[in-house]
Amino acid sequence: MSGEGKVVCVTGGSGYIASWLIKFLLQRAYTVKATVCNPNDLKKTAHLLALEGAKERLHLLKADLLEEGSFDAAVDGCEAVFHTASPVSLQANADPQRVIITSSFASLPYNGKTLAPDVGVDETWFSDPAVCAERKLWYQLGKTLAEQAAWEFAKNKKMDFVTIHPVFVLGPLLQPTINSSIEILFNLINGGAQEYPDAYYRSIDVLRMHTFKLWRFLQLVADVV
Numbered sequence: 627m628s629g630e631g632k633v634v635c636v637t638g639g640s641g642y643i644a645s646w647l648i649k650f651l652l653q654r655a656y657t658v659k660a661t662v663c664n665p666n667d668l669k670k671t672a673h674l675l676a677l678e679g680a681k682e683r684l685h686l687l688k689a690d691l692l693e694e695g696s697f698d699a700a701v702d703g704c705e706a707v708f709h710t711a712s713p714v715s716l717q718a719n720a721d722p723q724r725v726i727i728t729s730s731f732a733s734l735p736y737n738g739k740t741l742a743p744d745v746g747v748d749e750t751w752f753s754d755p756a757v758c759a760e761r762k763l764w765y766q767l768g769k770t771l772a773e774q775a776a777w778e779f780a781k782n783k784k785m786d787f788v789t790i791h792p793v794f795v796l797g798p799l800l801q802p803t804i805n806s807s808i809e810i811l812f813n814l815i816n817g818g819a820q821e822y823p824d825a826y827y828r829s830i831d832v833l834r835m836h837t838f839k840l841w842r843f844l845q846l847v848a849d850v851v
Contacts (some may be wrong), residue, residue: 628654629651629653629654629655629656630655630656631655632656632657632705633656633658633659633703633704633705633706634656634657634658634659634705634706634707634708635656635658635660635661635700635706635707635708636648636657636658636659636660636661636663636707636708636710637660637661637689637697637700637707637708637709637710637711638709638710638711638730638751639660639661639662639671639674639686639800640662640663640664640670640671640674641710641711641801641805642795642799642800642801642805642807642808643710643728643792643795644660644710644711644728645673645674645800645801645809646707646797646800647708647710647771648660648674648677648684649677649678649800651676652677652679652683652684653678653679654679655679655683655779656683657683657684657685658683658684658685659685659687659700659701659704660661660674660684660685660687660700661686661687661688661689661697661700661711662686662687662688662689663688663689663690664688665686665687665688669802670801671686672802673800673801673802674800675688678732678769678840679744681720687699687700689711691711706725706726707725707726708726709725709726709727709728710728725780725786725787725788726788726789726790727773727776727786727787727788727789727790728789728790728792729769729772729773729776729783729789729790729791730769730791730792731791731792731793732753732763732765732766732769732770733752733753733769733770733772733773733791734747734751734752734753734791735753735755736754736757736761736763736766736770737751737753737757738754739751752770752773752774753766753767753769753770754770755767755770755771755774755824758770773789776789794806794807794810795807796811798848
């Protein structure tokens with residue numbers, strides 16, 4: 627599906643998943659408004675500016691997660707928002723058609739329930755903040771509280787809202803710095819990490835999962851119109 631004439635926003639634009647999202651969207655003719663901490667910091671943005679189509683259709687905007695309203699200009703006029711930065715509060719005067727949040731697997735299984743072959747796991751599964759706090763799982767606690775707040779906000783504003791929950795993200799790097807997931811693999815390959823248990827992991831294209839949610843929504847809108 628061509629994105630010609632369509633504008634989308636990607637928050638946390640210099641991040642690992644966000645960088646690939648921006649590249650993918652530019653390749654499909656979308657105009658992308660990407661938020662970064664400092665648009666003039668070429669150490670964080672040079673790889674984005676070098677992407678094909680960036681000169682014509684990529685706009686880098688400064689946004690501060692702790693500054694209320696700083697994301698308004700970025701999401702204004704967008705058909706969709708890929709929210710890979712966290713946390714952030716979207717303002718009521720911004721009206722994207724769909725918001726897609728990059729959450730984490732960490733916000734799902736830490737609820738005290740037993741995982742077993744006969745136990746169904748569905749969209750009602752979320753980590754319990756009390757369980758996370760008791761086990762001192764602060765990263766998981768933060769992700770869980772952020773997701774709860776986002777869903778409550780979406781419910782109150784009647785927003786079309788989707789969350790994606792990657793587990794362990796691997797793949798080629800666009801940015802010059804190594805992210806946490808890649809660092810684990812890097813250390814393992816170079817003998818700097820402990821051994822990991824044998825296990826089977828299902829591989830899913832995180833990038834395409836994000837964009838599929840957007841394209842499916844746009845197709846539904848087109849069918850209605």
